[in-house]
Amino acid sequence: MSTSTSQLPRRTFLAGVAGLGAVGALAACSSGSEAPSSSGGGSTPGQLQGTINGLFMKQAGYSEQHIRQMAAAFKKANPGVTVNMEFVAYEALHDKIVAAAAAGTYDLVFIDVIWPAELASKGLIADISDRIPANWSTDILPGALNSAVYQKKFYGIPWLLDTKYFYFNKAMLSKAGIEPSSVTTWDGVAAAAKTLKSKGIVKYPLMWSWSQAEAVICDWAALTASFGGKLFDDSGQPAFTSGGAVQALEFMRRTLVDGLTNPSSTQSLEDDVVKVVSAGDAAMGLNWTYMFAAANDPKQSKVAGDVVITEVPNGGAGRMSVNGSSALSITATTKNPDAAWAFAKFVSSQKIQEKYVSDSLPIWNASYDSPSVIKSAPEVVPVAKEQLANMVNRPQVVNYNAISQKLQVAVQKALLGEVDPKQAMTTAAGDVEQILKQ
Missing domain, CATH: 3.40.190.10 (Periplasmic binding protein-like II)
Known part of the structure; x- marks a missing residue:
């Protein structure tokens, strides 16, 4: 399961x-x-x-x-x-x-x-x-x-x-002089994160659920779609070794290298994103719909009323998310x-x-x-x-769970800098192809 x-x-x-x-x-x-x-x-x-x-x-x-x-x-x-x-x-x-x-x-x-x-x-x-x-x-x-x-x-x-949405803290953006309209693209998000960090408003502006679990596949799938890529092609074969899938993974890794993403993201799940944003320790992140209510609940959030829900930023192919x-x-x-x-x-x-x-x-x-x-x-x-x-949708393949686990490992290695994103995906493709033959 x-x-x-x-x-x-x-x-x-x-x-x-x-x-x-x-x-x-x-x-x-x-x-x-x-x-x-x-x-x-x-x-x-x-x-x-x-x-x-x-x-x-x-x-x-x-x-x-x-x-x-x-x-x-x-x-x-x-x-x-x-x-x-x-x-x-x-x-x-x-x-x-x-x-x-x-x-x-x-x-x-x-x-x-x-x-x-x-x-x-x-x-x-x-x-x-x-x-x-x-x-x-x-x-x-x-x-x-x-x-x-x-x-x-x-x-x-x-x-x-x-589906997953993009959340941002409007008070933090305002304090940094950032217009909300600027975070409608992933390039704009990266630029805003650099501004927030350089002005000392928050140490790590971005928080994600990138633990080696299904959660990271959900984020990667959303980013891949917004960058115009696919994880699998229409014939059910791996399509993540080039194009938007690799670009998305490179973007994810770059935000870690640049100190824009909280490094704890690679051990975090969705609830952790809610907690970090609610504590005022992050300005932006992806999450499911439930985060809006949680992050704006004064009983559990220090930034209630400041967290805005919006569409996933555009990577060039539209504001796409994951089902x-x-x-x-x-x-x-x-x-x-x-x-x-x-x-x-x-x-x-x-x-x-x-x-x-x-x-x-x-x-x-x-x-x-x-x-x-x-x-x-x-x-x-x-x-x-x-x-x-x-x-x-995430890949509609028969052995999805086994394939997802292989991809989780490959994505995690790329995020941690153990291997180049493209090489990580090339290696994963071989493993996935073997599973597809079973």
Whole structure:
């Protein structure tokens, strides 16, 4: 299973924003997929029968209580369907999905964005491409819709959204005479960091989650995309030995050499970035959405009110970030695919997602123009509207976990100066190619 430490704290983001003044579960909801339909030859709403056994994640943005409320609403519209739900920690989720597959225990499972290739190739989750409505290609944010795509086929309905954003301390930038507009590019970020350091405002202006873990791959993937590169090409082969991937790694290493990045970044995870920025010991950094609420909470931050969330800076190819979303997948062994589809479609509908926006941002484009959604997190929603439409997946390869671990080691060696970035990637490519042949 994935060892991504980012999966845990980031899921609680919107509850934290709600604590800063966001509304709770919204009573007024805009139109959307109010009642689930069952395309692909199934029963119509209200005529569905049977039992759905679902496996969900405890740390999901939607609380267990709210997911049960969603199930109750679905049950009211579909009295012939019983929905049983099991909640487990993220660390147990992947292995439980795999272990339970042979017995056909579950009809619907919550999957991370890095699992579709493995689970689909093993025949554990169903191809639902023929069920996906044509209008979803325009109605749903593209990054969200691609959260469960493998080899151009859909293996899940997007449900929870997340991506990494760029954060900066506006008070520190102002004190140094730096305009916020100057940190919209990575060159501008480096220049701002040099100014902040030279003026003695903060010793290490930049803080990152570059520990040898999935966290560093997330940062590297975002930077690679913004520099115009890819980690893998369209045929599933390594593309990280040149272009934007190497440029991104060179940029990362250079900020360490120049003393702009806190050296502890190479042993740090996402929570460490929050702590350092919240302590006033860094002016800028990348992190998941949850950081906005945490860094602006006066109970846990010395710089509350000063931390701004914005899009990832442009490296030349746009303000691109990394997809940290999740989806609901119908298992390949389910005996009730129509009911499972209807339930997944219902809980991911615009109406339901806007009702529970205090837990997680919606997958629907139109939601980001809804006054009630904007009111739920006014500093975040406009930024999310742009960033969530511009994010890339980490490599959709079958042996992702093994490949990620090889890349983590290679990136870490380059960051620590043990080997040149390009050479590190060339060596890693050989290791990755061997894994791909397995």
